[in-house]
Amino acid sequence: MDEAAHVCSDYRPTARQLWKPPVGTIELGVIGCKNLLPMKTVFGKGTTDAYVVAKYASKWIRTRTVSDSLEPRWNEQYTFRVYDPCTVLTIGVFDSWGVFEADNVNKETTRPDCRIGKVRVRISTLETGKVYRNTYPLLLLGHNGTTKMGEIELAVRFIRLSPTLDFLHVYSQPLLPLMHHIKPLGAVHQEMMRSTAVKIIAAHLTRSEPPLRQEVVLYMLDLDSHAFSMRKVRANWFRIINVIAGVIDIIRWVDNTRAWKNPTATILVHALLVMLVWFPDLIVPTLAFYVFVIGAWNYRFRSRDPLPHFDPKLSLADTVDRDELDEEFDTVPSTRPNEVVRIRYDKLRTLGARVQTLLGDLATQGERVQALVTWRDPRATGIFVLLCFIVAMILYLVPSKMVSMAFGFYCLRHPMFRDQMPSPALNFIRRLPSLCDRMM
Known part of the structure; x- marks a missing residue:
């Protein structure tokens, strides 16, 4: 039930009777653009006819088109009602062909409006009543890599209408209406309904005044965001590594x-262990206070900019191979030569083999844990069950504080008293059987 940022702009039910009062309003000021690149050539001159489209919930707005200007100014202001602060406002810039088609200057067939770039604003990152006026780059990813198409200047302000407690209460409410949680839709049905909804919206907005072309709606709603991309696979992998970096740092610490690289810190850990073992009621308060200290320390490093533009470094857009970009923008079915498709297929098989190995390793470890009590290996299960019985008897007779103290001091013992070989418990786990030997 977790939707991507470009999908979440409205969580309200379809029935208006179930709508709750808005918690605030978002004011958007579209000021202008700077240093736009020429998008087309007319009469031998490079020109751009730019306009801005903004979308929040079911409300779409479109500015007027500024013809033949690389630094257009709009100075237009719009207001959107906010029913949930954890939603996203999307602003896109496009180049229009409509002016020249209406004047019959272009004798060719109708051309689609060109993308220039877009910016997303997450409402929850805005402070109440503060005006954010900044300039943000318009980045566009194409076959040749990332191109800076220009800059857009925006002014944004969020005004809260509901009391503070009611506003904070929204964070504890379910995102979607009740029926979505009672009878959730599968992933396949969600994708089919999302694709159909985008097509319906595009057909509806083409008949609006002023009209929005289909390519504009598809770009604003990111219909192709779920298409396969080797670049996104690598980027998401690095995102996972970045998320678990804190856990890795804790393990390293x-x-x-345990290696006594800093004897003072190790002695302090011994003292902390003694305190928590003898006063176990302090464990939860100590953890909560530690999280509070981390949050308070990171407060001064918080982002001052609520409109972070697209990050080429995070997206690996600057280091991606040209062939991978060509594969990303290729249609389905592919229109490339058979030799190119074969090379890409072989590369995909190599990546699939790595994923297959990783999934097999995870399944093997889980099956080894299951084998502890399923008697798949009678001798190993007998040893484990007997050890569990002995441990249970010891814990019945010996106070748990003494056992915890002994276990803690045993784990923190000096390296000179520690064997360099893997522990007997780890060796025991590795020798347990799994179902991989039954795989064909």
């Missing part, structure tokens, strides 16, 4: 503490 524990290893350094």
Whole structure:
């Protein structure tokens, strides 16, 4: 039930009777653009006829088209009602062909409006009543890599209408209406309905005044965001590594503490262990206070800019291979030569083999844990069950504080008292059977 940022702009039910009062309003000021690149050539001159489209919930707005200007100014202001602060306002810039088609200057067939770039604003990042006026780059990813198409100047302000407690209460409410949680739709049905809804909206907006072309609506709603891309696969992998980097740092700190690389820190950890073992009621308050200290320390490093533009470094757009970009923008079915498709297929098979190996390793570890009590290996299960019985008897007779103290001091013992070989428990786990030997 977790939607991407470009999908979440409205969580209200379809029935208006179930709508709740708005929690605030978002004011958007579209000031202008700077340093736009020429998007077409007319009478031997490079020109751009830019206009801006903004979308929030079911409301779409379109500015007027400024003809033949690389630094257009609109100075237009719009207001949107906000029913949930954890939603996204999308602003896109486009180049129009409509002016020349209406004047019959272009004798060719109707051309689609060109993308220039877009910016997303997450409402929850805005402080109440503060005006954010900044200039943001318009980045566009194409076959030749990332291109800076220009800059857009925006002014944004969020005004809260509901009391503070009611506004904070929204964070504890379910995102979607009740029926979506009672009878959730599968991933396949969600994708089919999303694609159909986008086509219906595009057909409806083409008949609006002023009309929005289909290519504009598809770009604003990111209909092709779920298409396969080797670049996105690598980028998401690095995102996962970045998320678990904190866990890796904690594991590294524990290893350094156990290795006595900093004797003072290790002694302090011993004292903390003694305090928490003898006063277990302090464990939860200590963890909560530690999280509070981390949050308070990171407060001064918070982002001052609520409109972060698209990050080429995070997206790996600056280092991606040209062939991967060509593959990303290729249609389905592919229109490339058979030799190119074969090379890409072989590369995809190599990536699939790595994923297959990783999934197999995860399944193997889980099956080994299951084998502890399923008697797949009678001797290993007998040893494990007997050890569990002995541990249970010891814990019945010996106070748990003494056991925890002994276990903690055993783990923090000096390296000179520690064997360099893997522990017996780890060796025991590795010797357990899994179902991989039954795989064909």
